[in-house]
Amino acid sequence: MLSLATIRQRWVSFIGTFTALCLGVTILCMTALVLASASPEAPKRYAGTEVLVQSPGADQSDGTFTENLPWSPESTDELVTELKSVPGVSAAVPDRSFYAQAVVAGHPVDDPGSELRGHPWASAALAPDRLTAGHAPRAADEVVLGTSLGLAPGASVTLLTAKGPAAYKVSGTVASDAFYLTEAVAAPLSGGVRVIGLVTEKGADAAAVASAAEKVVGEKGKVVSGSSLKDLEAKTAAKTRWIGMQILIAMAGLTAFVSIFVVASTFAFSIVQRRREFGLLRTIGATPRQIRRMMYGEALGVGVVAAATGLVLGSLLAPVLGSLLVDGGLEPAGFTVRMQALPLFGSFALGLLVALVGVWSASRRAARIAPLEALREAALEKRPMTRGRWIGAIGFTVFGLILVLVAAGSSSDEMINNALYAAMALIVGLTLFAPAVVPLVVKAVWWPLGRLRGATSMVARESSLTAVRRTASTAAPVLVTVGFAVLIAGMFQIKASGYAxxxxxxxxxxxxxxxxxxxxxxxxxxxxxxxxxxxxxxxxxxxxxxxxxxxxxxxxxxxxxxxxxxxxxxxxxxxxxxxxxxxxxxxxxxxxxxxxxxxxxxxxxxxxxxxxxxxxxxxxxxxxxxxxxxxxxxxxxxxxxxxxxxxxxxxxxxxxxxxxxxxxxxxxxxxxxDAEDDRLVQIFLVILIGMSLGYTCLAIANTLMMATADRAGDFAVLRLSGATRRQVLRVVAAESALSVGIGAGLGLGIALVTLLGIRSGLSSQLGTQVNLNLPWSTMLLTVGLCLALALVSSVLPARMALRRTGARSAA
Structure with a gap:
């Protein structure tokens, strides 16, 4: 009851937490639905075949998604002959494929990408592609093609293959987008055979046919049927899906991290503001365990509403994300998002878990507040760095540096995710170090300005040094924003300069x-x-x-x-x-x-x-x-x-x-x-930078608004001491700018260390020097946005607070 009452009373303080959790669950729900839907699928041209034989697989340890080893022509003929004799098999069809594309009105139409759409007519039985009009190709210059081209039997068409264009006569049409030629014409255009389809007799038991085929094939290949038909997915489609999966995994990991970070920083800052409140609860008999339960209750109450809202938004936006990935070439053509219960329940549960994990550290701090804190008026913090904070700061920083070394030694495919994990650990470490760094930075910044002995400068300096945790809390979101933005943009600006x-x-x-x-x-x-x-x-x-x-x-x-x-x-x-x-x-x-x-x-x-x-x-x-x-x-x-x-x-x-x-x-x-490469890079950058920037800008605004709103009494005292409104606003602006500067500096340091590790690793892998090109435009834009947002989020609430009567606010 006390948790719910606190949420109702302090609902403004929970807006940032609610929004962060809502966005987090939305993104987690979107990515989970897309990942669950992005499972391998058998090519449509095998849709009518229950049992197929696949050639032995090639080693995939290098991550190149190489197609299976082709059978030799002799092995193919031998297997086809043996498989025809399997009980229940009416035909064994070697699947031959080649590049084919129609030329209409002097221009190629419907670019197939890496898909090979040309086949001999015998392969039509595997789909099965049945004629909708006309007859099968009989002559060397006849072709059966899809109805989508709008060509009827008897029409002429130019077919472009790897050799070049050739004129054909349409003998028939099918409902698919394939091109079928005679066996004599298709065979010389086709590469090696990797799949043999078994056309079963009517009423034949597919399981029995598969079992008998396994005995015939032995170690020459692999029999696939039922759920294993997905193994026939083209390696090009698998690679496309894998690339999209890396982005989705990075999105999910970054979302979980930033959500926990925002929730934790919001609750941690609220502890500083509610110190006297918790001290009062301890005075009237509340135990540390009850304090922790109250804070968990607050997080759970906000988390349930936020997760439910995020679930709805994620379900609506998941198909949009799927379409964007297809358009960007990060998912195979024809990919669709399917609604499934497990990703929805999992996203909701993860949202609640993020809320509870985020409040864990804050609840422990709140439980340690003594009853005498209820009588404390000063904002001075005698121990901003506790023993546990020192241990955590050192541990995460060392762990992050180790991950930088791991990222440098990773393959180019794994380097991005490993670099993000390294940055996450360093961000946590330096955020924990922030209270120790703030006094040093404040003194270093104000030292060259020592001649400026004005009251505004002195108040801003002493305020930042007195409320170290407040300054660190407002710098932390900037650290995350600048660190991730510069790191992600910088990773894609590193280019090799070898003699390719x-x-x-x-x-x-x-x-x-x-x-x-x-x-x-x-x-x-x-x-x-x-x-x-x-x-x-x-x-x-x-x-x-x-x-x-x-x-x-x-x-x-x-x-x-x-x-x-x-x-x-x-x-x-x-x-x-x-x-x-x-x-x-x-x-x-x-x-x-x-x-x-x-x-x-x-x-x-x-x-x-x-x-x-x-x-x-x-x-x-x-x-x-x-x-x-x-x-x-x-x-x-x-x-x-x-x-x-x-x-x-x-x-x-x-x-x-x-x-x-x-x-x-x-x-x-x-x-x-360069434009095409940049297009794919921009998709990745917009997704990751936009997501982290949106999150942490939310945290900046929320933290500063909470901090400024809580200082109405301080502003009133300054006014009663003779400060003008402009001077008070200048103090607030100076403190905000200092916090942004501290966060930006630490974030740039994290990004630079990680990027240097990536450059070292790529230089070693490529055998040539890799240039380190820092993304100056992204850097300046991000820092400028953080500064503008910080000034708006602090100066405007302070200006509103100053409109109140000084004596009334001080009281």
Missing amino acids: LEETVRQDATSVVTPKGTPGLSDAAVSTVSGGASLLPTELYVGGSNHIGAMGVSEGAFEKAREKMTVKSGSLDGLRDEDTMVVRSSTAAWLGWTAGRTVPVTFEDGRTEKVRVVAEITDDSSTASVLLTRAAVRAHSPSALTQVVYASGSQRPEVSPALGAEALSASDYAART
Whole structure:
């Protein structure tokens, strides 16, 4: 009852806590619903197949989300024959896929991204894609395509593949967005087979078919059925979902931390303001346990209402967040948010837990207040740093520095989250250190101003030194705001400056041909650039499940790049034929390859060939582990697409829009590339910085409004002592500016230490010096916003308090 009465009486003091918890539960609910909905799903083209066989998986320890190892053509034929004999199986269909995109009115339409939509007609049985009109493709120039293109049987259409555009006649239509050609035409366009679908007979038991298929497959692959069909999700979709998950996890972690921080700082500050109140309760017989229960009751009362409100808001905004992630390329196309009970109940429970954790430290302090505090008038704090606070401050600071070292040694994928955890620990440590830092900073700031002996300067200085906890409490939200904003923005401004192969080629280019409306460039588009430099990506498989990223280098690209390569052994002149390759030193050491050695390598089509290592180069000579000739990659990877072609001539190449390409100047291409990278970065920055900034700005406003409103008596005494209203407001403004300065300085220190650790780690990983570019615009904007908000939140309440009669307020 006393807790509820306190909330009703002091409801203004709980606005900040309510808003922080409400926003926290809203964000937690949104992220939880999106995370729960972002589970792997089987591709739609397998929707009609209950049992499938998947090839062995590749090693994923490097975090590259590489597709499974392809079967060799011989293994594929052997498995298909054996699986056809399984009881209950009417057909075993090897799933072949290739890049295909329609060209309508001279322009490619419906960019498929990384999705391979081309298939032989036999694969239609796996969806199943049934004809809505026309007939299956019979001739080499016939195609079955989706009704969404608006083309009827008999119409003509241009189909763009990795080879280039070709004219086809529409023989039929289906309800999906796939393109189906004859087996004879589709097979040469397709890469290796990784999935074989088993079309079961009517009434067949899928579990029995799967069990029998496992005996046939053995160690050659994996039989998937039922709930395990999600394992068939394309690795590109899995990578997209994983990237989105990292942002959501960072959002959830940052939300929980900042929510606890805001709630804890609000309650901690309220203890300072309510010291006499708690002393009075102790005087009339309240036990320390009852004081703690009262504060837990206050937190629980506010938490229930805030969590319920946040739950409603989170449920409404979760689909919006899901759409933003899809639009930003952080979730696969077609992703939708599903309402589920567990994330909703979990978010509500976490909201209450955050409230209770936030009030834990404050309740312990309140319980230690002695009855004599009811008679205390002075605001002087004799021990702003207790023994427990010293221990916590040192512990969290040391732990944060250790996490900085851990972040520096992490992979680039894990570095962001580890850096955020390090910053969180350092923020807690320096916040606990703040009461010890405040007197030193105040004296250091006022020392050069010693000649200014005015009353305003003296009152502001002594007030800050007297109420150390108040100054520290108002500086803490600024510390969080500036620390996170600068850290997050700075992490994405750190750029590597190594001798990457792509960069060395780009530096000499006068114009560039890039995709327009397509996921990459076909061979026909590449051939329009005479003597152009291009790279064709592929994947190689060696030693079982190991895989290596490789590049097929055109003659023009290799001639330009080799001048900046450092050869450790062998000769670059040997990279001429399809059975030769150049290897980076780290890859050579890992696999035991040496120059002159011939080794077996499995390509994208599943064929294993013997390839000779003609040269070993240093790691900073190329970003690709292996360099092959472009002809070698095309021979084994029929659907690989070129991302860019560099031209060095004075004339810009003429490229037909039907090829899904456009020619740009080198400067325009660099600006567009930077803009695209910045777009993805900005999404991440806006989400994380906006969230932390909103939270901590709330804490700044709430803390200062509470502090200023509680000092009405102090202001009245100053007025009765002869101070003018302007002088009192100047004192308040000076104290607020000092608090912002202290918080900003500590926050910048945290961000700088963490960013230096990240730079050191990236420099070590990339083998080159990484530049540390501080985000000055973000820094100045954040500090300026905090200062403006602090002045408004302190000066305005003080001005309202000064309107009251001085003697009445003093009384």
